Amino acid sequence: MKAILLFSAAVAFVTAPLLVPSFGGFDPAAFPYPPIDPPVQPAGYAFGIWGLLYLWLLAHACFGLLKRPDHPAWDAPRWPLLVSLGLGAIWLETAVTMPVVAVVLIWVMTVAAVMALLRTPAGPDHWLLRAPIAAYAGWLTAASGVGTGVALTGYGIGSPVAVALAMLALILLLAMAVQTRSQAPEYGAAVLWALIAVLVANLTSAPGVAIAALVGAGVMAASLWAAISRNRALALGPLAR
Numbered sequence: 001m002k003a004i005l006l007f008s009a010a011v012a013f014v015t016a017p018l019l020v021p022s023f024g025g026f027d028p029a030a031f032p033y034p035p036i037d038p039p040v041q042p043a044g045y046a047f048g049i050w051g052l053l054y055l056w057l058l059a060h061a062c063f064g065l066l067k068r069p070d071h072p073a074w075d076a077p078r079w080p081l082l083v084s085l086g087l088g089a090i091w092l093e094t095a096v097t098m099p100v101v102a103v104v105l106i107w108v109m110t111v112a113a114v115m116a117l118l119r120t121p122a123g124p125d126h127w128l129l130r131a132p133i134a135a136y137a138g139w140l141t142a143a144s145g146v147g148t149g150v151a152l153t154g155y156g157i158g159s160p161v162a163v164a165l166a167m168l169a170l171i172l173l174l175a176m177a178v179q180t181r182s183q184a185p186e187y188g189a190a191v192l193w194a195l196i197a198v199l200v201a202n203l204t205s206a207p208g209v210a211i212a213a214l215v216g217a218g219v220m221a222a223s224l225w226a227a228i229s230r231n232r233a234l235a236l237g238p239l240a241r
Helices: 002-019 044-067 078-097 099-118 130-154 160-182 185-201 207-240
Strands: none
Touching: 002 044, 002 078, 044 130, 044 185, 078 099, 078 130, 099 130, 099 160, 130 160, 130 185, 160 185, 160 207, 185 207
16 A cells, blocks of 8 residues: 555656646745845756656656565655655645745655655665665755755845855755765765755855855765765675675
8 A cells, every 4th residue: 555655646746847837946026035046056957856856766666566565675665755755746836835835845855755765775676766765865955955045045034145055064964964874875966966056056156155065065975985885895795705
């Protein structure tokens, strides 16, 4: 039953953009101080990762339903992932009319996605079990910080640059904690993708934010490389013995 529900949620999540095709981010007019190109926001190209995430999560749910409906390793992350994808299915429409509520929702989605990631074991079926959940959780970690930063800027709580710096620090802190515990390279890669996009977006307009994003990307890259090296060592361990 959980496999069926998760597949249904994944389909709803993937098809949600068809219902809100014009969404391009929070409407600046929805805030008292319209945030026009806030420095916390990544370059537009970065959001193309959603195409990969949609296909990967749908493949995960479909394979799990057809081939691993009762497998304990596949069953463990299903409830939190179901919550995250279920909320994700209504997130775009909520973001159009109620951006502050959307910020709250994306944090709940992030927590649920991270919980799902931490319940997935390393090992067989990695590319269809753990990897898509990890990449999804990583991108949501960054997106939650960005969305919060846009909302804070829109309500005049701190200067745009100060808010961007605070949110970059928060994203990095949370990402390092999850990356260290999960050791899932795809999680760190998604966060790194977002940080580089923030760097690109601020190269000329906000050099201080660009430098902070560069430092954060460097730290994340080092943590990502450490996870890859650790996983490789574990995989080669039996051969070495």
